[in-house]
Amino acid sequence: MLIKVFLGMIACFYLLSCDLPATGGNPGEGRPCNEKVLKVHDAALALDITANCAYEKECDVKLYFYGTELPDSLKGMCFGGGTELRLESFDTSMVVKDWKIYPVSLSQDDHLRFSLIDINNIEKKYDIDFSEIIHSYTVRGDSVEVKSFDCLERMVIYKYRIEKNNGPHDIIDLYPDSLKNGKYVFYQDDLYFDKIYFNCSLNSQSSFKTDSVYIHGNVYWR
Structure with a gap:
């Protein structure tokens, strides 16, 4: 019986027609990971925003984002290359990736407005009011x-x-x-x-009402 199993495995390798199970301790071991980049919207996203507002000057605002949960249809797939989306605002257009920091600008009414657009041109809009903070x-x-x-x-x-x-x-x-x-x-x-110094948090953000926003930084009063 053992000889038959062994010969069957050899035939499988030669014919390239079998998908042998992983033999290691990790569930995903044996499956190739090509470091794919996720280019569609996550089911939920967390944004971290740092704002330093010098006295009577424009705020220096930086955006840091990362995906928190993949859509159900993508779970189990390998996206080791992170997430990549396009950010559009009134003064900039750029490709952004998670785990990185990007400078952004507030509008004249002290709002941070921008959109994240995925590869399917699905647009997620944000409108975050900084006026009470400033x-x-x-x-x-x-x-x-x-x-x-x-x-x-x-x-x-x-x-x-x-x-x-x-x-x-x-x-x-x-x-x-x-x-x-x-x-x-x-x-x-x-x-x-x-x-x-301040920190605050907002839930159910974006036009999707799915994301969390954490804001922290300093406001200078003189």
Whole structure:
């Protein structure tokens, strides 16, 4: 019996008509991976956006995206080369890949609007409002008032303990639930850092209502 099985395997190799099962410990072992690039939309996508908004200047915004789940029809296939789509906005058109960082621009009304288009010309549109983030502070006389905004998860204010640019500093953590009337006020002396750090998250984004957007960075109030 063993001899028959052995001879059958030899015949299979010569005739190239059999697909032998994988013999290793990994389920996918034995199947070739050609590092294919996925060029259609993922079932869900996560976007990470960094925004640094200098005082009275345009924000420096960078986009980082990665696929989180493949469409059911593509599961089990080998896409080791990542995802590749075309990004279109009011001022740029470029091919983007996941796990990379790309500079993007806000429009005059402080929105980030762009589309991701796949190989089938299916367009996924985004419209992310940064206006509440950029204008999250107000300088009133000798004080600065910061306020919560819809997607806020955490805001951080830094203050030196001794003198400016010298020695340790305190971290003042602010959360939506801990802000009195949604606001926090501090004096604008030299002990406070010029920047306010924030992070926030948005769900069910894009015209597909499938994606998650995480935004973080610094807003400078002077």
